[in-house]
Amino acid sequence: MPTAHSAFRTLPFLTQIELVWDEGHHLATRYEGSDTLVLYHMQGEFFVEMFYNHVDNVLQEKLRTFVSPAFLEPYAASIELDDLTRK
Structure with a gap:
C-alpha cells in the first residue's frame, strides 16, 4: 500500500x-x-526532492515534498510526462 503524503511527512528522516x-x-x-x-x-x-551536497558528497538531512505540479517547473526540460505513469 502506497504511503500517503501526509503520513510520509510525519515519519523520521531515515524512514x-x-x-x-x-x-x-x-x-x-x-x-x-x-x-x-x-x-x-x-x-x-506526491513528489520528493532529496538534497545531496555534491561538493562534500553527502546526503543532506533535508527533503522537500509536494503535490503541486507547479514545483516541477525547474525540471520541465528533463521530465517526460510518460515518466509519471511508469512504475
Whole structure:
C-alpha cells in the first residue's frame, strides 16, 4: 500500500529516505549551487526532492515534498510526462 503524503511527512528522516529508495520512481536530477536535487515520484501521488551536497558528497538531512505540479517547473526540460505513469 502506497504511503500517503501526509503520513510520509510525519515519519523520521531515515524512514523517509528508505521509502523514497524503496517506493520512489526517479524522475530527474538538477543542480542548484552546491546542491544536487534528485526528484522522485512516490506511489502515494506526491513528489520528493532529496538534497545531496555534491561538493562534500553527502546526503543532506533535508527533503522537500509536494503535490503541486507547479514545483516541477525547474525540471520541465528533463521530465517526460510518460515518466509519471511508469512504475
